[in-house]
Amino acid sequence: xxxxxxxxxxxxxxxxxxxxxxxxxxxxxxxxxxxxxxxxxxxxxxxxxxxxxxxxxxxxxxxxxxxxxxxxxxxxxxxxxxxxxxxxxxxxxxxxxxxxxxxxxxxxxxxxxxxxxxxxxxxxxxxxxxxxxxxxxxxxxxxxxxxxxxxxxxxxxxxxxxxxxxxxxxxxxxxxxxxxxxxxxxxxxxxxxxxx
Amino acid sequence: xxxxxxxxxxxxxxxxxxxxxxxxxxxxxxxxxxxxxxxxxxxxxxxxxxxxxxxxxxxxxxxxxxxxxxxxxxxxxxxxxxxxxxxxxxxxxxxxxxxxxxxxxxxxxxxxxxxxxxxxxxxxxxxxxxxxxxxxxxxxxxxxxxxxxxxxxxxxxxxxxxxxxxxxxxxxxxxxxxxxxxxxxxxxxxxxxxxx
DNA sequence: GGAAAAAGTTGAAGTAGATTAGGAAATATG
DNA sequence: CATATTTCCTAATCTACTTCAACTTTTTCC
Numbered sequence: 477x478x479x480x481x482x483x484x485x486x487x488x489x490x491x492x493x494x495x496x497x498x499x500x501x502x503x504x505x506x507x508x509x510x511x512x513x514x515x516x517x518x519x520x521x522x523x524x525x526x527x528x529x530x531x532x533x534x535x536x537x538x539x540x541x542x543x544x545x546x547x548x549x550x551x552x553x554x555x556x557x558x559x560x561x562x563x564x565x566x567x568x569x570x571x572x573x574x575x576x577x578x579x580x581x582x583x584x585x586x587x588x589x590x591x592x593x594x595x596x597x598x599x600x601x602x603x604x605x606x607x608x609x610x611x612x613x614x615x616x617x618x619x620x621x622x623x624x625x626x627x628x629x630x631x632x633x634x635x636x637x638x639x640x641x642x643x644x645x646x647x648x649x650x651x652x653x654x655x656x657x658x659x660x661x662x663x664x665x666x667x668x669x670x671x672x
Numbered sequence: 673x674x675x676x677x678x679x680x681x682x683x684x685x686x687x688x689x690x691x692x693x694x695x696x697x698x699x700x701x702x703x704x705x706x707x708x709x710x711x712x713x714x715x716x717x718x719x720x721x722x723x724x725x726x727x728x729x730x731x732x733x734x735x736x737x738x739x740x741x742x743x744x745x746x747x748x749x750x751x752x753x754x755x756x757x758x759x760x761x762x763x764x765x766x767x768x769x770x771x772x773x774x775x776x777x778x779x780x781x782x783x784x785x786x787x788x789x790x791x792x793x794x795x796x797x798x799x800x801x802x803x804x805x806x807x808x809x810x811x812x813x814x815x816x817x818x819x820x821x822x823x824x825x826x827x828x829x830x831x832x833x834x835x836x837x838x839x840x841x842x843x844x845x846x847x848x849x850x851x852x853x854x855x856x857x858x859x860x861x862x863x864x865x866x867x868x
Numbered sequence: 869g870g871a872a873a874a875a876g877t878t879g880a881a882g883t884a885g886a887t888t889a890g891g892a893a894a895t896a897t898g
Numbered sequence: 899c900a901t902a903t904t905t906c907c908t909a910a911t912c913t914a915c916t917t918c919a920a921c922t923t924t925t926t927c928c
Binding site for chain 1: 734736742744745755756757760761766789793796797799800803804805806807808810811812813814815817818819847850
């Protein structure tokens with residue numbers, strides 16, 4: 477399927493557009509293919525784009541001084557990814573965004589996004605809606621992280637996002653869920669002390 | 673100072689409005705005074721409003737089956753608060769929002785917010801901007817929670833949000849930062865084992 | 869302004885999950 | 899298709915933080 481068509485179909489889940497509007501919207505996106513392990517956002521460089529995933533899998537992560545990587549966000553098809561703090565404020569990024577497998581993306585340049593929003597209030601509405609949905613989902617994630625045990629967080633994730641499990645290596649998922657890869661391995665193999 | 677004036681001044685930090693637009697915007701807000709310990713959002717009831725804090729302090733929190741409370745968000749003057757997951761999707765709330773001290777709020781009804789956004793694209797832009805800023809700030813919070821120790825999270829908070837410390841009881845702050853009130857007490861009094 | 873309730877403190881003991889280290893699978897690539 | 903690299907697993911040891919319990923201080927409110 478044509479990637480440009482996909483983004484037009486995606487936006488129309490949230491707002492209704494004429495054919496002309498839909499094709500104007502799609503025209504601002506550029507198809508990008510990335511290979512596994514390729515970076516599309518890097519610390520100290522401003523994230524100039526946000527990315528809609530057509531196919532594949534990516535993650536954003538931070539690295540601390542001792543080299544430990546922590547996954548902050550995950551994305552498969554139909555999800556968006558970038559370093560939002562960098563993109564929204566057009567400031568230097570603190571994160572990497574990396575392809576976990578070869579992927580097809582639609583990139584939207586920050587300036588083009590501003591043009592879209594200026595050109596038609598419907599597009600402004602669209603970006604407002606996806607920001608609000610992101611906000612609500614991050615509120616749920618913060619709540620999970622503060623209130624649930626490692627095992628409960630993993631169980632919740634597998635039930636809520638089963639499609640991710642096929643694409644995300646365990647080391648990336650573990651730090652996303654706030655635990656080590658060793659501990660996640662024990663959970664998955666039911667070897668947590670005190671569990672049957 | 674007139675509370676309605678404050679919200680007009682607040683929105684103009686983000687977008688410029690004519691006097692008429694500013695007063696149209698302000699007119700949709702209703703001044704509400706709440707006393708300490710009063711709830712403005714409760715689980716199972718849909719959050720029909722979002723609240724801009726003129727003066728005072730509030731928190732949102734969840735309660736688990738064993739009665740333990742976890743603070744999810746904090747708000748003092750110039751901040752917004754509600755259960756966003758409930759408000760945005762107009763679904764039953766899972767959180768309480770409670771006044772930590774007697775406060776003056778400006779409440780915005782969900783329906784009135786929709787009217788505002790329909791009436792003028794500038795208002796759509798405003799709500800998009802505050803959603804995006806919330807998104808970026810939550811991304812930072814998730815990163816902190818996943819990568820820093822309890823003591824580092826506390827130190828970061830005191831440096832970044834010193835104004836909150838005067839208003840927020842320690843038990844509320846502790847669970848917001850993802851630790852027990854006992855442990856936060858030890859951090860504050862430098863009694864953490866292995867620390868000088 | 870005095871009693872009761874709420875909030876904060878301290879220390880001892882316990883535990884969820886981290887760290888370390890080594891080996892086994894799986895996957896990539898020449 | 900073999901071997902190098904990456905990912906995953908297991909188990910012993912360790913620790914950052916929790917739990918519990920008793921106490922002190924601060925705040926509330928009749």
